[in-house]
Amino acid sequence: MKITAIETIPYSIPYLKPLRFASGEVRSAEHVLVQVHTDEGLVGVADAPPRPFTYGETQQSVIGVIEKIFAPQLTGLDVFAREQVHARLHRTVGNPAAKSAVDMALWDIAGQALSQPVTQLLGGYTDRMRVSHMLGFDAPERMAEEAERIRDTYGITTFKVKVGRRPITLDLDVCRALRETLGDEAELYVDGNRGWTASESAVALRALEPVGITLAEELCPADDVLGRRWLVRQSTVPFVADESATTPAEVTRSLLDGAATAISVKTARTGFTQSQRVLFQCEGMGAEVVMGNQIDGQLGTVCTVAFGAAYAAASRRAGELSNFLDMSDDLLTEPVTIADGTLAVRDLPGLGVAIDSDKLTRYRQDR
Ligand code: MUC
Ligand code: MG
Structure with missing residues (x-):
């Protein structure tokens, strides 16, 4: 089955409230929907x-690199010739979200063609993951209120707290308020997000x-090489590399340099194929992983849980699977749901998703 075209559709869906963190903020999901077409009529x-x-990516750069470079290089290749696809994608440096979307759409096609959920093709370890909810910057009482609401509504008891503000007491007060409100079981x-120095x-x-x-x-930039190593050595909890370890090579360097002792795996930046490499590498080197969130919508969340639930090591910790709750709407015909603190994989061929055409018409920005 051959790739015939790669379609890119920019869209924008407002957030209910902005998500703020030390390196930036997101007020609306300005993403690109990527659809890979084949000569057998399957679309991933x-x-x-x-x-x-x-x-450094933007909607325009994602569309540009796919239209100008990836689509011409991949058109005509077999959907299952993954190593060839990746050899061609890797002729271009950077552009992780663009490459990952193409990769995951191809896995979606493979699953549809084989009548198997992608999560089964990847590893099929379990059918759900525990969910961790990310709390963006706000006042302590508001963040505690949000955490309580999320716990009471969705049964979520794991929270990732955004820190990195100055003075550091701003964030310490938040963490203390959360512990006070949620109790010991949370x-x-x-x-x-690199907001502090190593000493802070x-x-x-x-x-x-x-x-x-x-x-x-x-907590601090990995580029502050010695300071970061000094910090990681004294941390009494695993120290996670996220944006400083975005490729298998960066993961290796980060672990060997002592810049981290655990790795955040994000399907939005390493797709399924490169996420497998990162995960297996972490297992081989004895580093824990956490399934991270690239401030994904529902489609990205479906991909994260499909990957995380496929492996024992990726599903051990709660996955960051709830950022889509901050969005005012989404594109899927069948919404993602969180219940009892967990999110289930879709037991359908491929990724098991369909795009709501009315919603796409409403939110797309190219017409
Ligand atoms: C996270 O884990 O850091 C914020 C910036 C980014 O790249 O991802 C989000 C969440
Ligand atoms: Mg992070």
Whole structure:
């Protein structure tokens, strides 16, 4: 079965409230829907969320690189010739969200062709993941209120708290308020998106010991090489590399350099094929992983849970699967639901999703 065309559709869906964090903020999901067409009539779909503050991509760059470079290089290739597809994608540096959407759409086609859910093709370990909810910057009482509402509505008890503001007491007060409101049974961890220096991070980690956190992510820049290594060595919880370890090579460097002891796997930036490489590499090197969220909509979330639930190591920790709750609407005909703190994989061929054409008409920006 051959690839015949790759379609890119920019769309914009407003957020109910902005998500703020140390490296930026998101007010609307300005993503690109990617559809790969084949000569047998099957169409694979995936989402590309451009994150300029993390990878430098924009909607226009995603569309441009797919239309100008990837589509001409991939048209005519067999859908199952994944190594050839990736050899061609890798002739271009960067552009992780664009490459990942193409990769995941091809897996969607493979699953449809074989009448198997993608999660089964990947590994088929379990049928659901526990969900971790990400809390963006706000005042302590508002973040505590949101956490309580999310816990009471969806049964979620794991929260990733965005930190990295100055003075650091702003975020320490938030973490203390969350522990006070949620009690000991809640799992809390922090993500600084490189907002602090290594020494500020060290002060914060010590102050958070009585609060009890389970992971610390990108508190300071990995480019502050010695400071970061010094910080990671004194952390009493796994230290997660997210935006500093976006390729298999960066993951290796990060772990060997002592810049991290755990890795965030995001299907939005490594698709399924490269996420497999990252995951297997982490397993081989004895590093834990957490399934991260690239501020995904529902389609991206379906991809994250399909990958995470496919493997024991990827589903051990709660996955970051709930950012779509902040959006005012979405594109899928069958919405993603979270119940009892978990999100189930779709037991349907491929990714098991269909795009609502009325909604796409409403939100697309190219017509
Ligand atoms: C996260 O885990 O950092 C914010 C920036 C980004 O690249 O992803 C989000 C969430
Ligand atoms: Mg992060």
